[in-house]
Amino acid sequence: MKILVPVKRVVDHNVKIRVKTDGSGVDLANAKMSMNPFDEIAVEQAVRMKEAGEATEVVVVSVGPAQAQEVLRTALAMGADRAILILADGRVEPLSVAKILQRVAQAEGAGMVILGKQAIDDDCNQTGQMLAALLGWSQATFASKIEMEGAHALVTREIDGGLQQIRVTLPAVVTADLRLNEPRYASLPNIMKAKKKPLVQQTPEDLGLPIAPRLTVLRVEEPVARASGIKVGSVAELLDKLKTEAAVI
Amino acid sequence: MAILLFADHDNASLSEHSARALGAALQIGPEVDILIAGQGACAAADAAAALAGVRRVLLAEADPLAERMAEPTAALIVQLAVDYDTILAPATSSGKNVLPRVAALLDVMQISEVTQIVAPDTFKRPIYAGNAIEVVQSTDALRVLTIRSASFAPAATGDGAAPVVAVDPAAAPALSSFGQNLLSVSDRPDLSSARIVVSGGRALGSKQRFEAVINPLADKLGAAVGASRAAVDAGYAANDHQVGQTGKVVAPDLYIACGISGAIQHLAGMKDSRIIVAINSDGEAPIFQVADYGIVGDIFDIVPQMERAL
DSSP states (O other): OEEEEEOOEEEOTTOOOEEOTTSSOEEOTTOOEEEOHHHHHHHHHHHHHHHTTSOSEEEEEEEEOGGGHHHHHHHHHHTOOEEEEEEOOSOOOHHHHHHHHHHHHHHHTOSEEEEESOOTTTOOOOHHHHHHHHHTOEEEEEEEEEEEETTEEEEEEEETTEEEEEEEESSEEEEEOGGGOOOOOOOHHHHHHHTTSOEEEEOTTTTTOOOOOSEEEEEEEOOOOOOOOEEOSOHHHHHHIIIIISOOO | OEEEEEOOBOSSSBOHHHHHHHHHHHHHOSOEEEEEEESSOHHHHHHHHTBTTEEEEEEEEOGGGTTTOHHHHHHHHHHHGGGEEEEEEESSHHHHHHHHHHHHHTTOOOEEEEOEEEETTEEEEEEGGGTEEEEEEEOSSSEEEEEOGGGSOOOOBOOOOSOEEEOOOOOOOOOEEEEEEEEOOOSSOOGGGOSEEEEEOGGGOSHHHHHHHHHHHHHHHTOEEEEOHHHHHTTSSOGGGBBSTTSBOOOOSEEEEESOOOOHHHHTTTTTOSEEEEEESOTTOTHHHHOSEEEESOHHHHHHHHHHHO
């Protein structure tokens, strides 16, 4: 079984982003960029499944600018076999990404697609579900455990009240939640080896797909800041404030 | 044209998220139908019909819908979509699972986690863990939205005037099957709709100490228990207790953060709370920047003091 792992290049999770003063977006100039943390978990999962003999090949794919090669090389250093970059500058919405991934998954004959449940930049949480819909495959979102059972996979999902186990028929799309695994750090020899692994580039036009956005971003605003609070000196003072000033207890 | 609300429920009862999503829907337009997809879900349908402002309740019952598996549920919503120009759901694990599948089948770009209705086609939503707010306008003929329920007041419970209409489930291939739910059993209120939340962080140091320090205060206040990602990663609290960008987003009347430093990912999940209390030994911790009331000190000393004084 071949596993396809889509990965997204996003602003690093430690970067505190700033909204541009003209409201046109967020200022990412010179910001450190990394692989979306949930996609890192997806790569780790696919590599572990290959190591366990459950997968034969791990192919990583990214839709993004030329610099997205860096996150693909990171995935190759973690153990993926080869990479595909679909070159697209600017904002590409999850629906367009899902359409591109649909073509790639079909062309590759993937038996499973594993990807992060959401990207930490647009926080959409859509791509995996949309891809499953377009492919007509089953989906298992927010996975914290994947167990292979022949033509099926038993997936444990994180839901609001706890966990849920479902059995999906393969091929399937699985989206990774935080506790699926802890991604490895790539070793230096593996980083060197990754430079020689195949990475091909294509464009959405090669796949015959338009990627014009459906949503118009009118502006991007600063969130409303909370008024600064006070420090109190004792528990008695705190409880008094909560009772009389805030009236919440 | 009308609005279809895919409700969150457990067949026996309707979750408060559904009433809050209805509050959002009624800001878009007056004709709102609520879809109850389930099995043996009459009680949830009756609860939906009792909400003020509902036009009709559509009740679709079938075994594959009992747990609202994504494939048959999305097929059902797509089958109903022709009568609506907006389809929405609360951004619960069920809504987030099903609605993007619906959107793709309808060739629509979904708008996730809407926090404000600006116009029927224009919405505000947080991006970058809530560090920026995007104002987006849809160019699609149909809109598909998930609603961040913490940002909207629930619709009132009315007098149950809305009719309940049975609809047929859609024919969908059985691609997946339900196994079992392993739900946390707790007498405490639901974290995402509780009026008071007491949360603990990594400073608690162990699962035993987390439970010994956080739980008594929560029980005294009738509060839900939350946790930072660090505390969940360390195994002090269950996964579904996590508050933050990738966990639950809460906006209670009172949020008490105990030993939580306040990483931006955590703040994303609680900074819309009405009153925030921070207790931390580090007076420079970022949590104090969003707190209405802060106490600098040892949580093992202060939290039990609070519990005894209540």
